Amino acid sequence: AEDYQSLLDNAEELRSSEPERFQSLVGELNARVQEATPAQRQQLRYLKAYELGYTGRFDLAAEAAIELMKEVDDPRLRLRAGALIVNSYAIARNFPEGLRYLDQTLLLIDRVPDTELRSHAWFAAASLYTQLGQHELARHYAERVLEASTVPRTRCFAGLQRLEAMLHLGELAGNDAETRALVDLCDSQREVLVANLGRTLLARQWARKGEHGAAIAMLEPRLPEIESTRYPRLVGDAQSVLAELNLALGQHAQAESYAQQAVRQSHDIAFSLPLVNAHRVLYEVALARGDSAAALGHYRRYAEADKAYLDSIKAREQAYLTIKHETAQKNQTIELLNNQNRVLQLEQQVSAKSTQATQLLVALLCVLLASIAYWAVKIKRMQVSFRRLAETDALTGISNRLHFSRQAEQALDYCRRNREDAVLVMFDLDEFKAINDQHGHAMGDWVLQQVSAACGRVGRKHDLFGRLGGEEFAFLMVGADAKAGTQLAQQCRENITAIDTANTGARFRVTASFGVAATSDASYDFQALLARADEAMYRSKREGRDRVTVHGAAMATPGVLPA
Ligand SMILES: Nc1nc2c(ncn2[C@@H]2O[C@H](COP(=O)(O)OP(=O)(O)OP(=O)(O)O)[C@@H](O)[C@H]2O)c(=O)[nH]1
Structure with a gap:
């Protein structure tokens, strides 16, 4: 048994040149379908659809090819199916569907590199x-096939399409070389139908040149072959051309006979050109014979056929324009919808972008505010710590001279305005130089820290306490008189003498001499108050140290409060 694929190839090869052999091959392929691969089954389906078309069942052929086109992925087979659909609808005159599938089929061309297959679509x-x-358009696509295809059979069909298109466009001139070449080519391919359609074209060209006899001699012997095709268009065309040729030669009987055959042949087709020509020949013959009644009858039928033919041309033109218009409208609607979609998408993008932009702006503002706040706090803290640094004595941590003086001046100002008393207590460590000298400067520093801690505990909450420099300290008490100042001085003095140096490894006594000056005794001027406290303090020194001396009245008398 022959290999399934070679059977398929064989059927492909013979499908139009040997229809009967082709049909029997398809029958055999169908019977042996179990042997076929899926791809081979699809190819067989295509051939069966093709066979339906070949046997005149164009609607069935189109249906089968549409099913195939839906189910098949391979673009090459889809293109062949598409071409078959278009061909079938073209012959069945279902133009809207034909154009629809033509669009789909031409779209496949880019996916099919094979030029022969592309030629199918064109x-x-x-x-x-x-x-x-x-x-x-017909000529345009026929020429594309002729440019692309080297297959003789295909070139035969496309060549006829091109020449017939030129005939209709009035461009088929007297030069018959191309037509003759076409007839030879189609003969060599045993394409009887196309070769003879080419011969009727050739006969027309020769008639135009006045070579009527030669045209008859060329076409007439082919008639049996032509009639054996049973293809009405070809048979009617050949008979009507022979009728016209005989009429031109004055051979009326022959002309009439061919014309009558052509009319019978074209009976089913109400609007064909051969029918129009045949009626015209019959009319001319009757006229020449002087049979005016018959001539009138033939003329009427000629006029009707001619009108029907022209109407059919107009109707086709109208149908084409309507379909094109509808397609264009459909495409426009689709385009419009696409554009609306695009606009909507862009709007969405824009609003998404602007939301993003707003969010970004808000985020930026937050970052900005946060960093401003951060720096504000940081700067404030730095200011505070700088001020504290500027105001405090580094060794003892209490107010330094400058800060103490400023605060004291403000406090005294307040007291002056409110007629309140204030008292300044000043003290200086005794023999401090000796501590430094005997125990070292570090020990001196330790003593200063101990003293400042011992006296810091003494004052009231609002009393000012500061280190004036060296081993000199001072208090300012608001709302207090000399007596309160003296009590504070005594308390401070006792705390100093209580400082225990045993832990330092050295044993020595720390004492201080105090001077007290109250505003009741002097003015509210800080410098003046300071000078008087200083004076009293030196008196404490002179009188033996480690004691408190009040300036003023007490100083005139023995104003010394002994320790
Ligand atoms: N360790 C230490 N010594 C200081 C500091 N400031 C000043 N002194 C020392 O304190 C000493 C003060 O000595 P003087 O002014 O002679 O007074 P004094 O020895 O206390 O004698 P009297 O005041 O008369 O009792 C000096 O030797 C200064 O160097 C300080 O911050 N640390």
Whole structure:
């Protein structure tokens, strides 16, 4: 048994040149379908659809090819199916569907690199446009096939399409070289139908040149072959051309006979050009015979056929324009919808972007505010710590001279305005130089810290306490008189003498001499108050140290409060 694929190839090869052999091959392939691979089954389906078309069942052929096109992925087989659909609809004159599938089929061309397969689609386009009377387009696609295809059979079909399109466009001139070449080519391919359609074209060209006899001699012997094709268009065309040729030669009987055969042949087709020509020949013959009644009858039928033919051309033109218009409208609607979609998408993008931008702005502002707040706090803290640094004595941590003086001046100002008493207590450590000298400067520093801690505990909450410099300290008490100042001085003095130096490894006594000056005794001027306290303090020194002396009245008398 022959290999399944070679059977398929064989069927492909013979599908139009040997229809009967082709049909029997398809039957055999069908019977052995279990042997087929899925791809081979699809190819068989294509051939079966093709066979339906070949046997005149174009609607069934189109249906089968549409099913195949839906189910198949391979673009090459889809293209062949598409071309078959278009061809079938072209012949069945279902132009809207034909154009619809033509669009789909031409779209596949880019995915099919094989130029022969592409030619299938272009060929189908040329066929459809021929049927639609769009001869410019038909010629265009036929020429694309001729540029692309090297297959003789394909070139035979496309060559006929091109020449027929040119005939309709009035461009088929007297030069018959191309037509003759076409007839030879189609003969060599045993394409009887196309070769003879080419011969009727050739006969027309020769008639135009006045070579009527030669045209008859060329075409007449082919008639049995032509009639054996049973293809009405070819048979009617050949008979009507022979009728016209005989009429031109004055052979009326022959002309009439061919014309009558052509009319019978074209009976089913109300609007064909051969029918129009045949009626015209019958009319001319009757006229020449002087049979005016018959002539009138033939003329009426000629006029009707001619009108029907022209109407059919107009109707085709109208149908084509309507379909094109509808397609354009559909495309416009689709385009409009696409544009609306695009606008909507852009709007969404824009609003998303602006939301993003707003969020970004808010985020930026937050960061900005946060950093401003951070720096404000930091700067404030730095200011505070700088001020504290500027105001405090580094060794003891209490107010330094400058800060103490400023605060004391403000406090005294307040007291002056409110007629309140204030008292300044000043003290200086005794023999401090000796402590430094005997125990070292570090021990001196330790003593200063101990003294400041011992006296810091003494004052009231609002009393000012500061280190004036060296081993000299001072208090300012607001709302207090000399007596309160003296009590504070005594308390401070006792705390100093209580400082225990045993832990330092050295044993020595720390004492201080105090001077007290009250505003009741002097003015509210800080410097003056300071000078008087200083004076009293030196008196404490002179009188033996480690004691408190009040300036003023007490100083005139023995104003010394002994320790
Ligand atoms: N360790 C230490 N010594 C200081 C500091 N400031 C001043 N002194 C010392 O304190 C000493 C003060 O000595 P003097 O002014 O002679 O007075 P004094 O020895 O206390 O004698 P009298 O005041 O008369 O009892 C000096 O030797 C200064 O160097 C300080 O911050 N640390």
